[in-house]
Amino acid sequence: MAYQALYRVWRPQTFSDVIGQDVITQTLRNAVASNMTSHAYLFSGPRGTGKTSCAKILAKAVNCLNPQDGEPCNECEICLAANENRLNDVIEIDAASNNGVEEIRDIRDKVKYAPTEAKYKVYIIDEVHMLSQGAFNALLKTLEEPPANVMFILATTEPQKIPATIISRTQSFNFRRISKQDILKRMIFILNDKNIKYDEEGLDIIAASAEGGMRDALSILDQALSYGDDELTLKNAQEVTGALSNEQIVSYMTAIAENKPAQALTSLYQILESGRSALRFTEMIIRVCRNLILYNSNSDLSKQMDSSVMTKELLAIADKFDNKRLFYIVDQVSATQKNLKNSNQTDIYMEILTVKISEPQVASSVEPVENDSVDNEVIDKLRDEVSHLQNEVKDLSNGTPVTKSSSKPKPHHRANNNTRLNKTAIYKVLGNATKNDLVAARDMWPELMSMLSISQRAMMRVAQPVAASSEGIVVAFDYAMWFEQVQDDSDFLQSLTDNASKLLKKDCQIVLVPKVDWPKIRKEYIDNNIDSTKKNTVKSNKETKKTDPTVDEALKLFGDDIVDVKND
Structure with a gap:
C-alpha cells in the first residue's frame, strides 16, 4: 500500500480521539446518545482544528448500528463503509468547486429520496462560505424545512461570510485553536506508537510553528521525519520550520543588548542568508522579549518562561535589558511585522528594525518627558503661532483678507527636513544636469x-541617484529618517563625496534629499527658471518700446502694468 501522510493515518475516528475540543465533542456525543441531534450544524474555526473530522464522526455516530454512549463503534457494516469512503448516504461536497445554484438545486432535489443503506442521509459541505448568494438562497428553504431523514453539516473557516439567515437555522459550534501542550501530547503519542526517536525541543518548535492546527503540526512532523531519516532532531525541526538556531538568536540579541548596530546587522545578514524567514525571525524576537520580561518581573512569572527559548546564554544577557527597552523592541517589531506581510522588501525592513532597536539613543528616547524639560524652542514656536492667529482674527474683524497659505502652519517635522536641505547645491546640480551624467552615476x-561599512551600506540601500551633472549628484532617500541621519553625519557625507570623486575621476559633490520632497524641489527649480526667463524677456521688450517718446509719456503717466504696447 502507498505511504499515507500522518494526518490521514491518525485522523480521529471517534469523538474521544479529537484533540482540544472537549466541550464540542461532549455536546455532540450527548446529542447522539439521547437521540436529540439537529437537522443542521455549522462547524467554524481555524484550519486543522477538527471540523471535518467531527463532521465525519457525527455522520457515522447517527448511523452506527451499535453506538456506545454516543460514539460510533467503528466495527459495524455502516462504520466500516464510512471509514472507507464508500457509504453512499454520507455525501461530502467541496463548496469551493461546487458553489453554483445548480449544484445546490441538485442537492435539494435529491434530499427527497430516502437513504439507501443508513438511517440518515448526511451532507457535509466543506468551505461553505464559498457558495454564491444564489446558492445560499437555494439552500435556505431546504435547511428551513428538511426531510426527517436528512442532516446537513456545514464547515467553514470564515463564518462571517455566511448569511445570518443560514446561521440561524443551524446549531453553531466554534472550534478554537488547539493549545501547544495538546499538540505536543498528540505528537509524542504518535511517535511513541511508531517507536521513533525524537528531541523534545524539536517537537516544541513544531508545535509552536503549527499555530494551533493539529493537521499542520502533523504535516510538519512528517516532513521533519523524512528530512531526518525517521528521526526527529532539533536541527531537523529548525531547518524544516525555518526557526532560528540558539546560536543565531543569541548572537543577534547580544549585539542589540550591547548597542552595536554593525554587529547586529552582520548577524542579521547571516540569518537571512541561511534561508530563515524574516517573519519567523520577528516572531522569535518577540518570544525572547516576552521571556526576558517575565524573567525580569518576579519569581512567580519567571516560572512561565519558555525553556526551549530561554537558553543559558540569553539569561546571561538578561540584565542588560530593562523592561522599558523590551517593550520598545516589541512595539518596533510588531510594527515591522505588518510591513513584512505587505511588502517584498523584507531585507530593508529588517535592516531598519535592527538599527532602530540597537542604537544607543533608543534607551533615552523611550524615557517619559517631564513638563519642566520641554524644549524652549517648541514653547516659543507655539507662542508665535498663537500670536499669528490673534493677528489674523484682528485682520478679519477689520475686513482685511487673510491668505490661505498663512492660515495653516507647516508641520514641525517637515520644517526640520527643509532646514537640512541644501537647495543651493541641488539647484546647482539641476542647472547642468544631463542624462549621461545620471547614467554614469547609477x-x-x-x-x-x-x-562602505556594513552599517553605512544598510542606510544607503534605501537611496539612489535621481539627478547628476559634471559637478555633483543628487541622491534621494526613501525614508526621511535615513536622510536625516546621513545628512547630520558630516564625516560620512564627506566620505561619500570623496569616494564618488575617486570612482568618477573628477570632483563630484554628493547632495542629499528625501524622496518625498524631490518632485516638489524639482518643480520649484523649473518654475523659477521659467519665471526668470519671462521677466528677462519682458524687460527686454519694454526697453525696446521706450524708444518711442509717446510711449515713454504714457508709461510715465499710467505705469508699466497698465500700458500695453503693440507693434504695428
Whole structure:
C-alpha cells in the first residue's frame, strides 16, 4: 500500500480521539446518545482544528448500528463503509468547486429520496462560505424545512461570510485553536506508537510553528521525519520550520543588548542568508522579549518562561535589558511585522528594525518627558503661532483678507527636513544636469556601496541617484529618517563625496534629499527658471518700446502694468 501522510493515518475516528475540543465533542456525543441531534450544524474555526473530522464522526455516530454512549463503534457494516469512503448516504461536497445554484438545486432535489443503506442521509459541505448568494438562497428553504431523514453539516473557516439567515437555522459550534501542550501530547503519542526517536525541543518548535492546527503540526512532523531519516532532531525541526538556531538568536540579541548596530546587522545578514524567514525571525524576537520580561518581573512569572527559548546564554544577557527597552523592541517589531506581510522588501525592513532597536539613543528616547524639560524652542514656536492667529482674527474683524497659505502652519517635522536641505547645491546640480551624467552615476553606485561599512551600506540601500551633472549628484532617500541621519553625519557625507570623486575621476559633490520632497524641489527649480526667463524677456521688450517718446509719456503717466504696447 502507498505511504499515507500522518494526518490521514491518525485522523480521529471517534469523538474521544479529537484533540482540544472537549466541550464540542461532549455536546455532540450527548446529542447522539439521547437521540436529540439537529437537522443542521455549522462547524467554524481555524484550519486543522477538527471540523471535518467531527463532521465525519457525527455522520457515522447517527448511523452506527451499535453506538456506545454516543460514539460510533467503528466495527459495524455502516462504520466500516464510512471509514472507507464508500457509504453512499454520507455525501461530502467541496463548496469551493461546487458553489453554483445548480449544484445546490441538485442537492435539494435529491434530499427527497430516502437513504439507501443508513438511517440518515448526511451532507457535509466543506468551505461553505464559498457558495454564491444564489446558492445560499437555494439552500435556505431546504435547511428551513428538511426531510426527517436528512442532516446537513456545514464547515467553514470564515463564518462571517455566511448569511445570518443560514446561521440561524443551524446549531453553531466554534472550534478554537488547539493549545501547544495538546499538540505536543498528540505528537509524542504518535511517535511513541511508531517507536521513533525524537528531541523534545524539536517537537516544541513544531508545535509552536503549527499555530494551533493539529493537521499542520502533523504535516510538519512528517516532513521533519523524512528530512531526518525517521528521526526527529532539533536541527531537523529548525531547518524544516525555518526557526532560528540558539546560536543565531543569541548572537543577534547580544549585539542589540550591547548597542552595536554593525554587529547586529552582520548577524542579521547571516540569518537571512541561511534561508530563515524574516517573519519567523520577528516572531522569535518577540518570544525572547516576552521571556526576558517575565524573567525580569518576579519569581512567580519567571516560572512561565519558555525553556526551549530561554537558553543559558540569553539569561546571561538578561540584565542588560530593562523592561522599558523590551517593550520598545516589541512595539518596533510588531510594527515591522505588518510591513513584512505587505511588502517584498523584507531585507530593508529588517535592516531598519535592527538599527532602530540597537542604537544607543533608543534607551533615552523611550524615557517619559517631564513638563519642566520641554524644549524652549517648541514653547516659543507655539507662542508665535498663537500670536499669528490673534493677528489674523484682528485682520478679519477689520475686513482685511487673510491668505490661505498663512492660515495653516507647516508641520514641525517637515520644517526640520527643509532646514537640512541644501537647495543651493541641488539647484546647482539641476542647472547642468544631463542624462549621461545620471547614467554614469547609477552605474558607479554599486561600486560606491561596496566601499562602505556594513552599517553605512544598510542606510544607503534605501537611496539612489535621481539627478547628476559634471559637478555633483543628487541622491534621494526613501525614508526621511535615513536622510536625516546621513545628512547630520558630516564625516560620512564627506566620505561619500570623496569616494564618488575617486570612482568618477573628477570632483563630484554628493547632495542629499528625501524622496518625498524631490518632485516638489524639482518643480520649484523649473518654475523659477521659467519665471526668470519671462521677466528677462519682458524687460527686454519694454526697453525696446521706450524708444518711442509717446510711449515713454504714457508709461510715465499710467505705469508699466497698465500700458500695453503693440507693434504695428
